[in-house]
Amino acid sequence: MKNLLKIINTEKLGIFSFLVFLVFTPLLIKIRVVEDVYVEPLVPLLGLGLFFILLSQKRKMGGWWKTTKQIVLPNRLAILYFLLITVLLASFVYGYLLTGIFSSGDLLHLIKYALYFLPFPLAIYAGIFLRRRNVNTTLVLVILVGIITAIFSLVRIFSFIKSGGVVDFWEYSIYNRSVGALGQFFDPLSFTTGITGKAAHGTYGLYATVVLAVCLLITSRFREFSARWLTFFTMAAFIFYASILYTLSRGAIVTAGLVFVGWFVWMFKTKKIRVVVFTIVFLLISSVVLIWANPQVYQKFASTLRFLPSSGQISSNKWGDEWDVSLDPSSAGRLERWEKIIDTFKEKPLFAIFGVGYSTDNLQKFTGVSSTHSLFLDLWARGGILALLLAIAIWIYLLGTVFRFFFSGDSEVRTFGYLLFGFALGWFLDNLISGEQFFSDAPMIAFWGVLGLVESLRQIGKKSLDSAQDRTKVLIALTSADPGGAPQVVYDLLSRARSKDFEFVVAAPQGVFLQKFRKLGYKVFPIRLDRIRLDSFRKFLKVASRERVDLINSHGKGAGLYARKIGFILGVPVVQTFHGLHYDYRNRIARFLYISLEKMLARFTARFINVSSGQEREGLTMKLFPKSKSRVVVNGVDTAVVDRVAVNNTSFRRKLGLGSGDLVVTMIARFDPVKGHERLVGMLPELLKKIPNLKIVFAGDGERRSGTERLTKKLGVSSAVRFLGQRSDVFKIFKVSDAAILSSYHEGMPLTVLEAMACRLPVVGSDVVGIRDLVKDGETGYLVDLEHGSGQLIKSLSKLAKNSLLRRRMGESGRHFVENNFGVDKFVNATLKVYQQALLE
Structure with a gap:
């Protein structure tokens, strides 16, 4: 019994x-x-x-x-x-x-x-x-x-x-x-x-x-x-x-x-x-x-x-007119x-x-x-x-x-x-x-x-495959693989997340970072995720299915659109990382469509990673995602890598076409409308009247570069601007600069600001979400209102131009701020923790 x-x-x-x-x-x-x-x-x-x-x-x-x-x-x-x-x-x-x-x-x-x-x-x-x-x-x-x-x-x-x-x-x-x-x-x-x-x-x-x-x-x-x-x-x-x-x-x-x-x-x-x-x-x-x-x-x-034969009189010889x-x-x-x-x-x-x-x-x-x-x-x-x-x-x-x-x-x-x-x-x-x-x-x-x-x-x-597969496989999806914050953040993650718990594959459009990911030893699949294309959807679906991924982490709007649809189809949790909530705030229709789409996609998203607290607050205000699904994971900078970069100030400045007496203010960012290059150039005539030795250095490339170059010539300020193009030696450029600037209309958490601070530079940035989370006004740099003219910008740069001790003090404060709050290992551990939470859900 x-x-x-x-x-x-x-x-x-x-x-x-x-x-x-x-x-x-x-x-x-x-x-x-x-x-x-x-x-x-x-x-x-x-x-x-x-x-x-x-x-x-x-x-x-x-x-x-x-x-x-x-x-x-x-x-x-x-x-x-x-x-x-x-x-x-x-x-x-x-x-x-x-x-x-x-x-x-x-x-x-x-x-x-x-x-x-x-x-x-x-x-x-x-x-x-x-x-x-x-x-x-x-x-x-x-x-x-x-x-x-x-x-x-x-x-x-x-x-x-x-x-x-x-x-x-x-x-x-x-x-x-x-x-x-x-x-x-x-x-x-x-x-x-x-x-x-x-x-x-x-x-x-x-x-x-x-x-x-x-x-x-x-x-x-x-x-x-x-x-x-x-x-x-x-x-x-x-x-x-x-x-x-x-x-x-x-x-x-x-x-x-x-x-x-x-x-x-x-x-x-x-x-x-x-x-x-x-x-x-x-x-x-x-x-x-x-x-x-x-x-x-x-x-x-x-x-x-x-x-049936038509009951009415036939008015045409066409077959269809003879039948009802x-x-x-x-x-x-x-x-x-x-x-x-x-x-x-x-x-x-x-x-x-x-x-x-x-x-x-x-x-x-x-x-x-x-x-x-x-x-x-x-x-x-x-x-x-x-x-x-x-x-x-x-x-x-x-x-x-x-x-x-x-x-x-x-x-x-x-x-x-x-x-x-x-x-x-x-x-x-x-x-x-x-x-x-x-x-x-x-x-x-x-x-x-x-x-x-x-x-x-x-x-x-699936459980049998998971038990046979020792590590959790994550598919990283990028909207762009060109130099920028999102690819760099992913690179930092992949270069340090070689743990026994996670395995990574990457899908992204062609770009310089694809080769960097390959050199790290990861599988890379070139897929155009920056445009809505049926072929891209098919390729992404094929990769996610064939690789038997357990989780997808998408970065950017394009990748997020593909990832969450495919995650739903395959029953795979998706983590969406926002590197800024970029939308055309002047165009109400575009804003409405963007917000509506994100709200719908939020239902198919296990977790959201916001790269700053300010961005999270903005997203919650717009009701793009629920608080229960949102996590703040700030970007990280490896200061040890920064310190290993050595440069001769005089000779490197000379290579860049800069003099020892110039006040060099550097902006490292892709030429995208949201970054505000043309807005900054438009203020240069007024700035040069107050600071004649000012030199603005632009490092980066993008769709708005040629238009920005034409604008400098039109305004007669081209001698005060250096266009360096895409560079791989950004730390050297920062180290020979006197200050960094970022004139963006909108940001998530700009990595370039953290890198400038790690190089002990004061940062002048527009007073917007993302930059506001990093720059402590009057302590590590200045927050300026660029929406209402150049007055605050002129005042801030004039202070820095006149006082080298002020520049040094702000630079050191910025360095300590990065060391204490933005360690790259802390960033990696926090990201992997979000993955684990999404998998449990």
Whole structure:
């Protein structure tokens, strides 16, 4: 007895109960609760399964709420789904308050929709517990149960035809269509059975299509088919295909077709061309035989669009003028319903915002229709715009979840990805123009259950790869690899983060830093991340997938746009590093678009690194990210490297075209509009009147260099300016300078200011975010307002020009400030800590 208790526990009981519900539910007819509300007879096992699993994990996870949250809400897709149900429940209450009509059937439907989504999170949990072998056994059982239901349907149909029954595709009957056991119910109050309704054929067709996808997956795993297995799965596929055709449901047949398309794509990718040819021939022959045996299949499709001779006088010899296009009554009726609902929205705009309440009676009362035949229009009409937006978000996340399977390291999961993506597309189209099937019992249970099991296989495979891979792999994505703050910061990180815990690869556009990264021994992938290009997206996705990265750290707007989309697709956390919140603050439209995009991308970001406290405050004020996700990691400078640089002041100045008596003020920055080079040059005529020996040194390159050079000539100040171009000896340039300057309109945390301070230079900078975090006015330099003229700049530079002791004192203060607060090792450790936090989330 003790040994038995060791084998059986609450967790195993919960998983067993759930799997019995998932696998065997399609074999049993439904139970009628109230009029038009039916439940599966095994639904108590679903509840028991959930209860036992929660009970088994309650102590480990810390209480009922935390346990329920972790198991029932494992990802954003589950959160969005239950949020939609919550909104619809609130809409039900709103509908009752609106009309006073209490529709118990609609309330019970919502409760059932919540229950029948549970196979998704429970299947993830069960699959991870069962491991791969037992998951595959479960999938085989799903196929076997599906075969039983399909054979049952086909036997019933052919018996009906053989007995002389006439099949009419407009007459909904369990005898002339494939419905499995889904078309019948048992009423426990009257002890009678009955037929559930016309939608059973479409419901069964989608269920059978899910099982067909599982069957094709199992088939694709046999590299060399034995005669026995080939015969079994060929017959199974034929039975499923026949049962789907005989549902006479256009949505189910199209969905099955898309599943086959997904399978063909996978077969082509794996170079199994003979299997594709065999399957196509098999489908053609099967279709001919099945349609010959039951012509109603062809007639149903042919009835959708009919070309009738025009009743009017022909005024042209064109073929199209001689014919009118006629829709079948079902399709035409849907268009009429949609038109009535849209007319209601026009007449009563508040209904377009809040809906009429989740009540069929309310829908009939206010719109004149009892069903919409479109999932999205139905949710909009009943639950309002919020329900519609949630439904769209659910489908985006659903397709994204399936799309993520394409890039799994597990071939079985990748195969499922193509098959389930075909099903999801067909299901989406069916819901777009039908609306009856998203919340239908059998497809919900089967699809969400299978999706959960595949997701568990993906997680099992990922954990296996992670255990085989000793270190966490991080993909660094850069918007630019030209000289600048972001590439230099990444270089500092990569040159010091050679720990046993992290491995790095880099993706960036071509630039001088790519070669530097290669010299450090890292894999580098040249990808244009500074422009929106489909080819760049494809390459980035390929690199992230092939390298099996665990985390992406993006730097800059362009890289951040790509990284967060791809992180979502692959299920990889993304850390976005902002090197300044650069936007056109003068252009309101550009500012609005930038802020809106960043707010949307924030949902797909695990952590944000802000390079200064001022930048973080600005981002929080703009609501670009939540405080809980933001971390401040300041840049670092290795002062030991600075001190190793030796230079002869007189001779090096002479090389740069500078004299010993010049007041040399250096600005090292790329020529970008945000850096304000032209603004500074525009102030030089006034500055030179006060400081005749002033020489401004620009080191760097960029799009605005030529324009800045032309401006110096136009203003007649070119003799006071030196354009050095791109330089690799910035510390030497700083060491022969008297001061540093940065005239930016906006900054994050400019590395050039830290480097100047490390070289013991006073810094004059514009009083903006980023610079304000570094320069202590009057102590390590001066903060000046450049928005309102050159007055403060002239005053500050004049003080420095007249007093060499002041320059030296400020330089030493700046050096101490850098040593105490901006050590490069501190920067590296803080960055790796953010990575660890993002991975834990």
